[in-house]
Amino acid sequence: xxxxxxxxxxxxxxxxxxxxxxxxxxxxxxxxxxxxxxxxxxxxxxxxxxxxxxxxxxxxxxxxxxxxxxxxxxxxxxxxxxxxxxxxxxxxxxxxxxxxxxxxxxxxxxxxxxxxxxxxxxxxxxxxxxxxxxxxxxxxxxxxxxxxxxxxxxxxxxxxxxxxxxxxxxxxxxxxxxxxxxxxxxxxxxxxxxxxxxxxxxxxxxxxxxxxxxxxxxxxxxxxxxxxxxxxxxxxxxxx
Numbered sequence: 001x002x003x004x005x006x007x008x009x010x011x012x013x014x015x016x017x018x019x020x021x022x023x024x025x026x027x028x029x030x031x032x033x034x035x036x037x038x039x040x041x042x043x044x045x046x047x048x049x050x051x052x053x054x055x056x057x058x059x060x061x062x063x064x065x066x067x068x069x070x071x072x073x074x075x076x077x078x079x080x081x082x083x084x085x086x087x088x089x090x091x092x093x094x095x096x097x098x099x100x101x102x103x104x105x106x107x108x109x110x111x112x113x114x115x116x117x118x119x120x121x122x123x124x125x126x127x128x129x130x131x132x133x134x135x136x137x138x139x140x141x142x143x144x145x146x147x148x149x150x151x152x153x154x155x156x157x158x159x160x161x162x163x164x165x166x167x168x169x170x171x172x173x174x175x176x177x178x179x180x181x182x183x184x185x186x187x188x189x190x191x192x193x194x195x196x197x198x199x200x201x202x203x204x205x206x207x208x209x210x211x212x213x214x215x216x217x218x219x220x221x222x223x224x225x226x227x228x229x230x231x232x233x234x235x236x237x238x239x240x
Contacts, residue, residue: 001019001024001025001047001048001220001221001224002024002025002026002027002045002046002047002048003015003019003024003025003026003027003046003047003048003049003050003220004026004027004028004029004030004041004046004048004049004050004065004070005026005028005029005030005049005050005052006030006038006049006050006051006052006053006061006065007030007031007051007052007053007054007061007076008029008030008031009052010138010209011052011075011209011212011213012029012031012050012052014209014210014212014213015050015052015213015216015217016029017213018210018213018214018216018217019217022217022221024217027041027045027046028040028041028045028046028049030061035057038061038064038065039064039068041065041068041070042068042069042070043069043070043071046070047071047224048070048071048072048073048096048220048223048224049065049070049071049072049073050072050073050074050075050216050220051065051072051073051074051075051076052074052075052076053076054076054140055076055077055078055079055140055141058074058076058078058079059079059082059085059086062074062086062097063085063086063089066086066089066090066093066095066097067089067093069093069095070095071095071096071097071223071224072095072096072097072098073097073098073099073100073216073219073220073223074097074098074099074100075099075100075101075102075103075145075212075216077101077141077144077145077148078140078141078145080099080145080148083099086099087229090228090229091228091229094227095227096223096226096227096228096230097228097229097230098219098223098229098230098231098232100219100231100232101144101145101146101148101149102145102146102149102187102212102215103212103213103215103216103219103232104204104206104211104212104215105215105218105236106204106206106211107146107187107189107204107206108232108233108236109236110150110189110202110204111149111150111153113202114150114153114154114191114202115153115154115156115157116157117191117193117200117202118153118154118156118157118158118161119157119158121158121193121200122157122158122159122160124195126195126196126197127172127193127194127195127200128169128170128171128172128193128194128195129154129158129161129175129176129191129192129193130168130169130175130176130177130178130191130192130193130194131143131147131150131151131164131175131176131177131178131189131190131191131192132177132178132180132188132189132190132192133146133147133177133178133179133180133187133188133189133190134179134180134181134182134185134187134188135179135180135181135182135185135186135187135188136181136182136183136184136185136186137181137182137183139181142166142179142181143164143166143177143179144179144187144189146187146189147177147179147189148164150189150191151164151175151177154175154191155175160172160173161173161174161175162174163175164176164177165177166179186206186207186208186209186211186212187204187205187206187212188203188204188205188206189203189204190202190203191203218235219232219235222235222238223235
């Protein structure tokens with residue numbers, strides 16, 4: 001598989017390392033110094049592009065790749081207010097696009113557990129939901145994309161939760177997300193339901209950034225044979 005890496009920070013370098021150990025080729029590495037070379041990426045030289053750049057450049061990168069008929073995966077967060085535009089472009093070009101806030105297989109199972117728990121908790125009274133997410137100090141966006149996905153899962157399954165805020169909240173109808181930035185933390189997410197009498201808590205802890213990179217490559221190996229708007233859930237459902 002020929003992979004173009006868009007963004008060459010810690011995540012990009014980790015993806016490159018895992019890709020090469022699995023026998024894949026890196027067709028392009030696009031970073032700030034050679035950003036104009038993204039226009040050279042095409043299906044003739046690349047099977048799939050993997051976008052992990054910055055929120056400010058992600059949308060333009062993704063739309064350039066899709067316009068060039070390149071199958072594209074993205075993990076950059078902070079641009080999703082324009083997600084519908086990307087979906088529309090992908091449909092018009094009969095392309096392939098997959099966005100995930102987190103490519104860890106364990107986190108995506110955690111998403112499903114979170115939704116199941118939210119549905120159960122919606123039947124109980126006196127519990128206030130809250131979330132804490134902890135990441136490394138270099139992470140620029142808050143809350144994390146993973147935290148937002150968890151929040152959306154809670155809202156979808158518990159109609160009493162009307163919104164989320166990036167701070168603590170005692171309002172039963174508002175999910176408070178507390179974002180912490182600490183050195184050398186790949187990612188920790190904890191969802192808590194607290195009542196005056198008891199607390200229920202689920203947590204996912206990533207111990208090494210490699211778990212995300214391995215997930216990216218495994219999903220990419222599947223996505224190169226797919227067309228359309230894809231999801232991690234589809235990938236998981238197709239694993240035997």
